[in-house]
Amino acid sequence: MYARIDAEFKKLQSVYPEATITADREFVLIPKVRLPSKFNMPSTPVLISVTPQYFMFGVPGIPAVYVSRALRVRGRKSMHLDENLTEFEMLENGWVKLCWYNVSIIKGLRELLANVILYLERLVD
């Protein structure tokens, strides 16, 4: 049942050995992802919510990805890290969701994280 997601997770771990996954395979946590200097923090944890479809069938989609709510770009809150689009429970825990409706199709966890890093690097406002 978990074969596909576990294989994906192992691939991700080859790049981020400190990555962990919840026992129910709902969340993947990368505790520290380095950030460019335009951010107010040198790094952020990244939490990936593996969607039920991806979880069961590995169907590509746009999974929800969260970073630290305290992140600022050049001292300002980014409009693409939008608290209005983030679930209350996640906000309470200090997460904010990446608003990346327009990223390309994501087929694996490693590719997903590469997209997250690229997205954060390109974030200007």
Add this chain to the structure above:
Amino acid sequence: MKQSISLIVLPKRIVDEAIKLFEYNLPRESLLFLFGKVERRSKKQLLIATETLIPEDKDYVFKSQSGCEISYKYIAREFLGLLEKHELVATWHCHPIHGLSSIDKHDGHTVMTKVFPNQLTGYYNSGKFAFYQYKEDFEPVPHNVVDTEAYDRQVRAFTEFAQLQLASAHVAIIGCGGLGSQLAFLLAQKGIGKLTLIDPDKWDRTSLNRVWIPHWCVGENKAESLADLLRWRDLDVGTHPCRVEDLAEERFEDADILVATTDSITGRIYVNRLAIKAEKPAIFAATEIKANPQNIEAMMGDCLVYLPNQTPCFECNLSVDAMQIARETTEPELWKKYAAKYGLPLDLPPSPSVVDLNICVSSLVSDEITKILTGHAKPLHHLYLDFLSRHLITIEASRNPECTACKAPEKVELRESDLISTEQALTAVTRHD
């Protein structure tokens, strides 16, 4: 352990012949041997009868009200020729009691089962008949009687056996719009035994240009109203008025072929994954028209056949619009917020669609289904129809070794240190800050 027989399929002419024989002979027991082929489809095993062997009175050792015995000489003489081309699928008999008698369950019947393990035991009485398979005990096996004479012109093309194969098939159509509904009508006309229709949408007035539905169906669910129309032909039709992604896999266990005619990309991907997992053939069909106010730029049709472990899957060479995936996989309420924030369209404008193109593509799909079920020709993997120039192109494609859908996942073992609790995951950011 012997595999279970799911169904015995026999033409109406054989049933008529049998009833005539049994009615004439009752109350004395008499026998009829049914020959045919065993058809294996994924997890099902079907017996399809096309030939009969009827012993004459002189071929019996004895024949009475409570039993009969056929001479071994007769069996040795008559079976040999038939067994070269067919298998014995059932020994059918009549007697004055309903169901199987204690004598039927005696060794006499099970001897035949030892020699012909797939054969069934059938009985007839007062217009009623049934078939049983012997495992540890006799278990009933459903039968499907097909009026092949009604399909005479088609039988002349494909053979009676092929018609029985079609009649015992179950096709699931996912998406019952312009294309799916035409396909459902074609398959019903062709004599497919069972259809399952899946679509969450309702007909509107604009559907009337491409679907032959009565005007009172406007406002009704597509799958359900279509099923009502198809039932006029006594077709076994099941419906699910919901998205395919909302249905459990078990719903498709019985289906022989999955056909995705939905325009939802996630729906197609879901069907692809189902087909791979269940090792069932699947067909993905679509039409597309590009038009501007001055002229029609292109009219295209597409039919992709997936055969488990033989052809590339739907996703092997797929390139899709990320925005479409995002729209389909994002909660509607959240998408509304995205749309408001980034000025995105809430819904796409309806695509152009004409009945001519839909009928052409659904004909291609219907023929590919026939090929898969009957094996009268090799199915073509990918057909592309340029409707404007009337070109039909066969696309050769190969499997993508890195396809996330059909490549089997590597078997990995996670360490205990890789696993955390949900609470640990959710509170990770506070620890980091």
